[in-house]
Amino acid sequence: MTIIRSVFHDELEGISQSLVTLSELVSGSMAQATTAILSADLSLAEEVITKDQKVDQIHHDIDARIIDIIARQQPVASDLRALVSALQMASDIERMGDLAQHVAKIARMRHPQMAVPPELIATITAMGSAAVAITQKMAVVVATRNLEMALELDRDDDEMDDLHRQLIAALLDKPWTHGLETAIDLTLLGRYYERYADHAVLVSHRVYFMVKGEYA
């Protein structure tokens, strides 16, 4: 019994490590997508778009491994909860990759024009940095199950929401001179960064649920 438990926990640990790997990949994508949109860098945008296939592949691989572990080990109670939570986390992180890809697609669509007007470069830069920082903290939470840190992500998400409000306010506060297409792009960009951070928060809540058996 002891040996089986140990194999199980090694497998679970392996899943956590794969989730961290996936988080790092996705965080890198969002960093690159932000650079691509702020510098109208087509090849970087293409790289992010192509890399999303790798994210999807790792996601499917993690899902298959989790289902295989459940079938072989037949876990119950907290062990089963941990695996189901891991399935949901993998799905959230994969979705974060999609959102990074969406940012890159706007960069590609507008190339060689800049999608972001000069006065909003600082805001989008800050949203990109906030997205990368929240992913890195999320990865630490997944790896360490540090619940105090898990709850910090709610506050980090508030910062992203503030940046999002600043972005929308900038569109509305003065007469807008950059045309409707740019306004649409910025509305969608704001939504993508905001949703990206929302998924990171969801992942941290799932870690909390996994450890405590209830939601924060």
Added chain:
Amino acid sequence: MTIIRSVFHDELEGISQSLVTLSELVSGSMAQATTAILSADLSLAEEVITKDQKVDQIHHDIDARIIDIIARQQPVASDLRALVSALQMASDIERMGDLAQHVAKIARMRHPQMAVPPELIATITAMGSAAVAITQKMAVVVATRNLEMALELDRDDDEMDDLHRQLIAALLDKPWTHGLETAIDLTLLGRYYERYADHAVLVSHRVYFMVKGEYA
């Protein structure tokens, strides 16, 4: 063994029925949210927003029941796949409810003004109808596992994408006279309906995967 299998399949059938119930609830929310946004109906918008708590509660209840079935019945192979797929479907359908709520929140935010200008009422009406129709077909796919119908949802989603393109084109084709706030609202509305339909397609793909063991 026969009796245990039968109990298992009754339980799985119960989960499918709950997913159908959740789909109907969500479809009703999107229908009401569309009416609310097209008639600036505050009380209807509030109703949709409040109802989302019920959607979340049913979602959590389905999740808990699925985890309980896995723990007690220890299914393997296609039975386990069916339960994991059901977890993912419940999550998608709950997200569709969130998106209906987002539509309702725009109606509430703009009340007593209309969020949708007269020349775009037909397009948003069509997007609302397409959303309801795709959810109803999705519910039939979940209930019957009809794979031919499951694949039809891809085409239904193409129609939603066409409507979404029409909406964006209407924003860009002529000089826009409704202000930037309305343009932002319409950009987000378009995104919400499009994502809603995407999740319905994902559910139908998960039914396909559940039956075939591979993606369509």
